Amino acid sequence: MARDTRDRIVAVARDLVHGTSLAQVSTDDVCRAAGVHKGSLYHFFPSKDALGAAVFELNWTMMSAVLVQAFADDVGPLARIDRFLDSFAAMLAMMREKTGSTPGCPLGGLAAELAAHGEDARAHVTRVLDAWKRYFADAISEAKGRGEVDPKIDSGAAATRLLAHLQGLALLAQAYDDPRLLLHAKADLRMLLAPK
Amino acid sequence: MARDTRDRIVAVARDLVHGTSLAQVSTDDVCRAAGVHKGSLYHFFPSKDALGAAVFELNWTMMSAVLVQAFADDVGPLARIDRFLDSFAAMLAMMREKTGSTPGCPLGGLAAELAAHGEDARAHVTRVLDAWKRYFADAISEAKGRGEVDPKIDSGAAATRLLAHLQGLALLAQAYDDPRLLLHAKADLRMLLAPK
DNA sequence: CATAGAGTGGACCGGACGGTCAAGAAAGGT
């Protein structure tokens, strides 16, 4: 029951924050939507910022699940990247169905907001982004070994390129309220890999 | 004097908002920093949202100046894009000096935030992004004519690619508090142009 | 110089906000 309440608070907060921003969602909003009282919220979280961090963490957990699934090695490394992009696009499209407007990247959007909330929040955010990048970097390394991309490129730098591009596409998708912008992702990321 | 006050309010608001978000800056903050009283602010702007729109407009004006200068046709089209990227990177680095933390793209960041402020705000934002994209698209068209990029690519789609990538790099630069991420911009955008 | 209207000062408002608290209800170990 206890863990359940905490989880419900975070999940509800996540839904409210996604598509908007942490600042635009009040603790009252969260409590109302979760059917919980302020005291409970502040029993589990020392501050609103802490709740924000938990939301970010939950987003990362969900993204991790998608990453693990997409990057399973039953297909080649480049196909894994493609598969992840499909999942990512589907995720945004589904969110648009549910909320009526296209959200940005659940991690990137919060990352930009939390970066201004002090140095430790920023450090946390960058650790998560690094973990995400590693999935790309590993696949790229493997693709280099297979001769599917230019072996001279730096895997880490290429991974950063891919992540940046994906973040940019998600941001434009949000601004244009059009998840179809992500349809270009596969081809775009291929260009950034200098394939042979 | 009148225009002067209005301009000062917007300029100050811009400085406060840049690097954070509109939501995190209060009208009191703006008034204090501008040495102005609430009555004056609400004499010029009917609401805080209107002030936000004016800030966005100012950012676009400043960006336009950079664009016009960078895209002057005294050099080839691809060199213009490079020149713009230099200016953009310099802009972010300068802002970091001034505020102590790396801001995101002055247009992209606000665009993402304002997109959730109703349909008309979003439409305004997309018009500005389209205008920005046009600078890229025109240069790409010219580069195609000169045979500097693959003539088969669609200029508009390529321009979207470039803008998305730039936005993504700016977002990561903000999250990592490291403007050097933009150093890769030139090479990255080249890859996205499928040069011959 | 009279007057109108733009611009400014600054007090004020209602409500929303993040956060607290004390007391009670469950849960859980012994």
Place this chain on the structure above:
DNA sequence: ACCTTTCTTGACCGTCCGGTCCACTCTATG
């Protein structure tokens, strides 16, 4: 059965917020 710890409740607080109001002061114009 008992007590301790973990939750939950719901009223409450001080502050900050966006926004209003009205009296005042400039300044441009006729």
